[in-house]
């Protein structure tokens with residue numbers, strides 16, 4: 541199995557606050573990994589460091605066997621490492637098709653060229669293909685403001701996929717999405733992920749979603765990875781239940797844990 545992402549001793553401090561401490565993680569190609577942890581546990585800090593949005597205070601990151609620490613998001617995107625956001629980063633007052641064409645233009649050019657036409661036939665074709673794959677073709681000519689939250693999340697993830705990444709980091713893909721929409725959204729995303737053979741790491745608070753879509757879990761608490769392993773093993777772990785998922789251990793009659 542080929543290693544795609546590796547972090548060693550990755551840490552980030554904000555003054556006296558330790559947001560992430562000594563994160564050592566190796567992800568192999570094709571893995572679907574969930575990142576769990578209570579609020580403030582360091583999940584977004586980890587994603588931000590890996591995707592070039594936040595410089596680490598200490599440690600190293602390699603992607604595809606090469607060091608990437610210090611590279612910005614656009615350079616990382618060209619190397620095949622990209623992300624989506626907790627709050628979709630979209631041009632709200634522009635039509636969906638423009639959002640996609642602009643993203644494609646930005647991915648193609650080192651320098652964004654304002655004077656070049658944004659809707660080339662190739663870009664429109666690529667945009668329409670991804671709209672269809674993400675089941676949001678009906679919003680093609682609508683402003684982003686007309687889309688429900690689930691469809692906006694799908695558009696944000698579609699944009700992350702436009703650059704033909706090898707690895708995708710999703711920051712809370714189902715946050716703000718209704719209970720009924722969550723599974724449809726994740727089924728759509730995972731279908732697109734499988735079609736492209738992508739490696740995925742995604743932050744998630746909903747344990748039912750985690751159980752259903754990932755094979756491996758990284759559990760964060762107070763900036764540290766307290767458990768890394770197969771989903772069932774991590775979710776059954778006492779410390780994870782105490783610090784992350786909020787389930788209390790019931791003492792048995794003999795005084796031990798149930």
Ligand SMILES: Nc1ncnc2c1ncn2[C@@H]1O[C@H](COP(=O)(O)OP(=O)(O)OP(=O)(O)O)[C@@H](O)[C@H]1O
Pocket residue numbers: 554557558559560577578579580581582583584585586
């Ligand atoms: N820019 C910043 N300045 C100061 N402290 C920060 C900054 N960003 C994050 N932190 C702190 O770092 C810690 C980890 O935050 P982070 O956002 O990574 O947690 P999280 O697990 O993603 O939480 P959530 O689930 O609420 O999004 C928290 O204590 C947070 O307050």
